[in-house]
Amino acid sequence: MRSISLACYRLPPSTSNSSPFKLFSCLGKNDCIYFAELYGVSPLFSSTAVKRKINMDQLYKVDGTAGREGVPGAPILHFSLLVNPPSGSVSGIVKITQATNPPLNVEVKVTGTVHAFGTQPVHNVVHLAGKYPHDLPPPAIGTIEEPFWAMFLVDQKWNGHGDFNWGTGGVTNVPVVSAQ
Incomplete structure (x- = not known):
């Protein structure tokens, strides 16, 4: 090894x-x-x-959230991802919601990587990126593509913390919680 x-x-x-x-x-x-x-x-x-053989060598799905749930007005990222451990790739959909006026409701198709560390307590580093269409507010006319990225440090059960950024907004060091 x-x-x-x-x-x-x-x-x-x-x-x-x-x-x-x-x-x-x-x-x-x-x-x-x-x-x-x-x-x-x-x-x-x-x-x-x-380097060692990882037990989970098959494609699997993971769902969860990132953000400070329960805090009024906090942005929450909901993720539904397919992870391919042998290739280190991840893809799926993330949805960012926020209880503001007007409400934030962004959905992004993402791709990225997952790297296994094999150390305690962080087992995986996950990087996600994508772009989403954003309609310009009046009086402007048109749509622009806004960038999205996220970086999570999670354990084997996909619980941990991370950062995510969309367009002109973003949060740092928020809890990441798996739905499983």
Whole structure:
């Protein structure tokens, strides 16, 4: 078995990346140090794990929410995702709701990645991205595509915390809870 190092970095706002996060896996400590120096960042978290066979090697579905449920006016992200552990890919639908006037109701088709850490308490890092149509308010005419991204740090049961951002809104460090 070969040891690999994994690290997640928050990129500076000046980078032209649609998500401010970059998950980087490297074969040695020097590669991670080089990446940090290249972007001038420090890791949000890092881990060294040993590659191993993961029990869940079949496609599976996960449903849940991210956000501070019970807090009036808090945006809540509802997700329904298909996860393919062998390829590390994830896709599905997320819906963001918020009890405001006018109410927020955004639905986004997303794709992304899931990386297994194998460490306690964080087992998986999930990155989701997509775009959704947004109608311009009057007097403007037309529709624009708004970006969406999410980054979750979850355990094997998909409970943990994360950030998500849509258009001009976003939240950080909110609970992620699986519906199972």
